[in-house]
Amino acid sequence: MKITTLMMKEKLEACLKGENRTFLFQPDKEQLVVTEQNKKITLQIPQIIHRFEEEGESALQNIVYYVNEGFRAENLVVDLKGHPEKIFPVIRAASFPKSSKQGEKFISTEHTAETAIYYVFDNQHAYRFITEKDINKANFQISDIKKIALHNICKLETTLKKDHVGKNDFYFMRANDGYDASRLLNAPFLEKLKQQFQGEMVLSIPHQDVLIIADIKDDSGYDVLAHMTMQFFAEGFVPITSLPFVYHHGKLEPIFIMAKNRPKE
Incomplete structure (x- = not known):
């Protein structure tokens, strides 16, 4: 039986339910907005259905992990000067937001016409996008963040x-x-x-x-x-x-x- 948007919505709500967590279904956009303590994560249901058809229940387990770690990242303390080894680059579409929903501007650099490079502070299980406020606090320049991040990415394993x-x-x-x-x-x-x-x-x-x-x-x-x-x-x-x-x-x-x-x- 082919799974529908409403069926997947119900599955997601059942997997993600928790204390202080609410859901808003947007049928016109086929999105499910998960909110926890005024923080929001938007899930694209068609993409999740596609992965569910390919991977089964493991796709839902990945979603649960993605959402839980996403909310955890919001409370992550960014210490750039104390832990430069936790600074990494991430590539995003050129249309990716330039600032957080709270209005804090992300640090980014140009890459290609299709993509841009953002920088994150990693804490093993989650990472948080580095903002201008973060680098000002650490007395860093964007060039410092870029140099450190590229150094760290080159240390990761490259098994293909x-x-x-x-x-x-x-x-x-x-x-x-x-x-x-x-x-x-x-x-x-x-x-x-x-x-x-x-x-x-x-x-x-x-x-x-x-x-x-x-x-x-x-x-x-x-x-x-x-x-x-x-x-x-x-x-x-x-x-x-x-x-x-x-x-x-x-x-x-x-x-x-x-x-x-x-x-x-």
Whole structure:
């Protein structure tokens, strides 16, 4: 039986119910807004249904974790000067909010036309976006935060899972630590891979929890990558972009892949 929006709404409310927690269903947007102590998290029900159909109950368990840790992050104390090792970069869509719902401006830097880099303070189980207020308190500059964050991201493990389709190779980073897409910023890691590739190096960050790196050797590889990217983009809790990037001389160039054709830049 195909699960409906209302059925999933009821499932989510049952899984997420708790003290001081309320729910607001927005049928026109197919969203469920979860509120706890004046903090809100909005869930996109169609995306959750898609993941539920693919993963079953484990998808709901991931949602429960995502919501609980999201609320916990709101109470996280940010100590940039005392714990610089907890500063990391996260990649978000260019349309991602520039400030919190409380009006505090997030720290961010430019990345591509499709994406931007934000910075977070990590506490193992949750992270909180770093704001201008936070860096002023620590007497840091944005350049300091960027340098520290890039240093820390390069220390994370980069174990890849490989898949082979036709003549093309696809590598997947899925450590599920919240920084899979962020490893796109690990320049030495990308350069090392580039030297090993035989075809064109194309990367994709459809959502926060996956990085796809492809060694494209013929036109069919672009079609496969386009399909993968759209599928991951549709099911991600934190979507980033459905456009892949060609990697040239250390730079990323967004491309639009036409079915059965080479990409159009």
